[in-house]
Amino acid sequence: MTSAATVLITGASTGIGATYAQRFAQRGHDLVLVARDQGRLDALAQRLRQAHQVSVDVLPADLTQAADLAAVEARLRDDARIGILINNAGIAQSGGIGQQTADSIERLIALNTTAPTRLAAAVAPRLAQAGAGAIVNLGSVVGLAPEFGMSVYGATKAYMLFLSQGMNVELGAKGVYVQAVLPAGTRTEIWERAGIDINSLPELMDVEELVDAALVGFDRRELVTIPPLRAAERWTALDGARQALLGDLHQAYAAERYRQPG
Ligand code: NAP
Numbered sequence: 614m615t616s617a618a619t620v621l622i623t624g625a626s627t628g629i630g631a632t633y634a635q636r637f638a639q640r641g642h643d644l645v646l647v648a649r650d651q652g653r654l655d656a657l658a659q660r661l662r663q664a665h666q667v668s669v670d671v672l673p674a675d676l677t678q679a680a681d682l683a684a685v686e687a688r689l690r691d692d693a694r695i696g697i698l699i700n701n702a703g704i705a706q707s708g709g710i711g712q713q714t715a716d717s718i719e720r721l722i723a724l725n726t727t728a729p730t731r732l733a734a735a736v737a738p739r740l741a742q743a744g745a746g747a748i749v750n751l752g753s754v755v756g757l758a759p760e761f762g763m764s765v766y767g768a769t770k771a772y773m774l775f776l777s778q779g780m781n782v783e784l785g786a787k788g789v790y791v792q793a794v795l796p797a798g799t800r801t802e803i804w805e806r807a808g809i810d811i812n813s814l815p816e817l818m819d820v821e822e823l824v825d826a827a828l829v830g831f832d833r834r835e836l837v838t839i840p841p842l843r844a845a846e847r848w849t850a851l852d853g854a855r856q857a858l859l860g861d862l863h864q865a866y867a868a869e870r871y872r873q874p875g
Contacts (some may be wrong), residue, residue: 618696618746619668621645621689623676623732626653628801629751632703632824637697638665645670645695647685648702676702676728677720696746697868698736700729702780703751705807710764718765725769730776737784744788750777752795754839772793774837781836790834794827797841801839 614854620637626632628649634644638661646654651673658669674681689759690697703725706713713721740746744829755761756770779795800817802809811817823840830838839848 617641619694620697622699623647643668660770677723689736707808740789741787747790795839
């Protein structure tokens with residue numbers, strides 16, 4: 614299914630999502646493009662149809678709105694041509710947890726975690742049934758770095774990594790490929806949208822370089838792809854340490870250091 618599968622991409626109107634759209638169109642995949650800005654989606658769809666002779670549908674949706682999210686879920690459930698989901702739409706936020714409003718926290722969590730989880734859950738049974746297909750989740754290295762001081766955003770991205778690892782356990786054996794992509798700072802609109810001056814940041818990766826690297830990982834069927842990480846063995850060591858920790862848990866008794874004296 615995957616070779617000619619239709620690809621549904623969220624957050625496809627610009628940035629990483631629009632670049633994924635261009636690259637998959639170039640590979641000959643039909644597309645379903647999801648974001649709020651219909652004008653930008655239509656313009657991109659038109660360009661990709663002309664350049665690559667693929668079919669491109671536009672599905673405008675605000676993924677923080679229940680009815681719109683339900684419509685995208687329904688499309689994923691019902692459209693048997695869709696074999697790849699790119700869970701990319703996301704926002705960042707400036708300021709620490711004390712400076713963010715309840716509404717902005719709610720919106721960030723809804724878009725960065727609730728929506729991609731529900732979309733993955735909508736498509737997973739059909740892909741598992743077919744024994745093929747792929748789900749790509751955009752995390753971030755911020756999800757590995759509480760030190761960066763972006764606690765809520767980072768937590769949503771740590772969630773995406775865990776979700777991917779868990780879904781891989783559940784779906785991998787059924788023939789569904791799951792990939793977590795963890796970019797570092799990449800030159801897109803995300804910074805400006807979050808009220809962060811892009812000129813205040815250290816060097817950023819170009820979006821084409823990021824997506825092309827992510828697709829190398831995709832083609833290799835890597836579970837976790839971290840394009841800016843130079844030494845791959847650091848990730849392997851971190852994951853190995855996590856598994857060793859699990860092996861050292863003894864459920865029935867508290868560890869010696871937590872025993873009350875006497
Ligand atoms: P971007 O340039 O700001 O694009 C975000 C996309 O999400 C846009 O297409 C936007 O389209 C869409 N979107 C925003 N709010 C939405 C909503 N409520 N409903 C539906 N779509 C919505 O961001 P990007 O840098 O490409 O980021 C893409 C993903 O990569 C995000 O998950 C982000 O967290 C992750 N990431 C980015 C970086 C980076 O440095 N750029 C680093 C690590 C991870 P509309 O405005 O048209 O809706």
